[in-house]
Amino acid sequence: MKATLIIKNIESLYTCxxxxxxxxxxxxxxxxxxxxxxxxxxxxxxxxxxxxxxxACGETVIPAFIDCNFExxxxxxxxxxxxxxxxxxxxxxxxGILTILSDKKRITKxxxxxxxxxxxxxx
Numbered sequence: 001m002k003a004t005l006i007i008k009n010i011e012s013l014y015t016c017x018x019x020x021x022x023x024x025x026x027x028x029x030x031x032x033x034x035x036x037x038x039x040x041x042x043x044x045x046x047x048x049x050x051x052x053x054x055x056a057c058g059e060t061v062i063p064a065f066i067d068c069n070f071e072x073x074x075x076x077x078x079x080x081x082x083x084x085x086x087x088x089x090x091x092x093x094x095x096g097i098l099t100i101l102s103d104k105k106r107i108t109k110x111x112x113x114x115x116x117x118x119x120x121x122x123x
Contacts, residue, residue, distance in 0.1 A: 003029040003036060003046035011058040013038060028063055035063055 006029050013026035015038070027043040029036050037046060047053065 001031055002048040003051050004032055005030040006043055006046060006051055006053045007056050007061060008043060009058060010056040010061045012060045014062045
């Protein structure tokens with residue numbers, strides 16, 4: 001099994017293991033929605049022609065961290081929100097923020113990564 005996504009050049013990679021390990025100059029490898037490897041060793045064994053490689057540009061990464069301060073509707077009046085965003089509200093009810101972020105009509109993975117990662121794809 002190869003990775004579908006590698007994030008490399010991570011300055012600080014915070015984990016939630018029992019020791020709260022922080023890796024410096026690290027990478028993280030994912031196969032779809034599962035983390036398959038992380039650390040400071042060589043990540044190239046996880047790459048094939050379908051792997052997307054993102055450069056974290058020396059930023060901090062916290063795998064599986066969910067920001068519960070979702071403000072996706074902060075600029076919308078309540079009435080408009082109820083009329084126009086009914087499907088998004090239903091998604092929040094059924095599976096919370098994880099469903100909202102996977103709603104491709106509203107928020108794409110590209111936009112999710114855009115604010116914190118370089119958009120260069122490298123191999």
